[in-house]
Amino acid sequence: MLFRLLSVLMVTTLIGCASEVAVINGDELLEIDGVYLEPDTGQPFTGLAQWHYDNGQLKTYIHYEGGKRNGLNEDFFDDGRLAEKSTYVEGKRNGLHEEFYDNGQLMERRHYIIGQGNGVWEWYSREGDLIEQKYYVNGDVVSD
Template identity: 35%
Template sequence: MLSLNGKYLNGKYKIPLDEKIYALYNIKNGMITGDAFWYTNGGHLECKLEYKRGVCNGLKENFDNDGKVWLRQEYKNGKQDGLSEMYSNGLLNIKSEYKKGKRDGKQISYSSGKLISETEY
């Protein structure tokens, strides 16, 4: 729970994470909720996450300097749960399935858009 002087935070906050990185959070009753954004390198969007009751719950996307998604992950109750996809040059490189924070199901690897391996977890 996020609080200041004994009161839970409510509203939109810009929180510095270090000298060049900051986050934008919506906070309700002391818990991050809704979309959160991390920015770096002069205001470039680095990451977008969905929160529910203070934990990552929904889609997380990481962006490269050109604004393209290079990592997309699904979360449930703060743990990876669902698909995880990693991209390079706009092409899917790795697609994995997760359940409760652990790999569960197939992991498929690609090179230049062509299937190169499948692993079952």
């Protein structure tokens, strides 16, 4: 838990040192038609938005570019364990998406190419057993 928080803070710090990425409380962003805007200027936000639980624990971080999700996004349980992990390109999921149970077991694994399901999607039980598997091409199920 502490390691993940420190890793996120270190990455944020390194990114900030390298290119002065803006970091903002995600609750401050304005959303209009799927585009996230800076609260002060109304311009599309580029940077890192973070949300926290009441106890201060990191809840979510999302990278934005030009007001759209772009890059790694992660959600955490209130104890710091990873709940969900996705990568976005221009506001659309792209690549591997994973969700986890609160016990740490993988719940589901999906693959995307620019917002459309592509490849094997898998769902697992809380104990880690494969429950279901489907294969997608361009957003359509082609086999179970």
